[in-house]
Amino acid sequence: MAELVHVPIDSGQLARAAARPDCGAIAQFLGTTRDHHAGRRVASLTYEAYEPMALAALASIEAEAVTRFGVASCNIVHRLGEVPLAESSVAVTVASAHRVAAFDACRWAMDELKRSVPIWKRERFEDGDSEWVEGSKLGAGPDRP
Amino acid sequence: MAELVHVPIDSGQLARAAARPDCGAIAQFLGTTRDHHAGRRVASLTYEAYEPMALAALASIEAEAVTRFGVASCNIVHRLGEVPLAESSVAVTVASAHRVAAFDACRWAMDELKRSVPIWKRERFEDGDSEWVEGSKLGAGPDRP
């Protein structure tokens, strides 16, 4: 089940939870925070979400990954708040009988997450500045009021 | 660095070891032992290797993954001996600046591993029988003597 957490993500625990005796493959993706972006040095990153809507969107990606790729399970955990450099901001864990479907579903879920879940990332640069990362517009937007 | 181990694989530790502040993506694949194969119930699995040659083959896959896909690192750990059901027999961990290369390299390394590394899997079935799993012939074989 999709989760938003404010503590470090334990990817090993997520893999153990996904393991099933009828499955031969677990594909896991971890998005980790980077120390540079567009040529600038990043000091730290902070994530925020519209939590109820983000959870529903993540759950819907999990469910669609299962039906679309025929995998056994898909689990998404996103961290919120400040995430120190090189730690995981997101983990997508897919269990499947076979590895091709596991990879395909994991990759698709990550693409969907970036496109359709109300979560925002703010980078604080070493020069003290901070900026929201340019993202993807959700669905169809409102007309200019 | 490639490893052959006789203890459970700690995938979380491998992911933490792969994390780098200049990378945004870790793709990890875990091969887990399955309770069925070709319609029969499997009770347990055992792996053996020609260890020095297997280590060299794994190291060569790691190195080629890095050059071929431009990822930051590729690490492969394979477990030997008996592996209880639903535990990991192999972990491939790839760190990269971006996620597409991480996924591609991880998948390629796993395909190569199955094709070119002298490791063998024996399934013991619930009916007491056991069998070496049919595999891939390494390189070009010898003529019939």
Add this chain to the structure above:
Amino acid sequence: MNVTVLLFAQARDRAGRGRLDLDLEPGSRVSDALREIARAHPGLEPLWPHLAVAVNGELSAPDMPLAEGAELALLPPVSGG
């Protein structure tokens, strides 16, 4: 008719707050709420073309009617992951 507005990320920064309470005419639609918000918070101006709007957690079109107690959210382009 009371409507709560939640603002996230750049929208919150530009408005200077993460939550607004609007008192709208009965029968108001999403577009009426947005016009109110734009009037009260001109700093949002450059962001409007990039915003998505959700009502009670679902993406919504401007002509959607609002009900008493609705939760409207201004959602800048997303960048999770």
Add this chain to the structure above:
Amino acid sequence: MNVTVLLFAQARDRAGRGRLDLDLEPGSRVSDALREIARAHPGLEPLWPHLAVAVNGELSAPDMPLAEGAELALLPPVSGG
């Protein structure tokens, strides 16, 4: 000339042992060693078409000359992962 032979998986099962020590004529090649092994272990018969052979950890062709102390390995189709 002494050559060690390692047998893995089905090859070990069929030969009944994981290691053989061969004493070959000087100048022997991989194919000479394989002929010796096949003579001593007829149980390997059905497996030969499927075996790869390594010498000192490298896949080798049948006409490769062997040196004193070489380690030859009989490698059935691999199934790691």
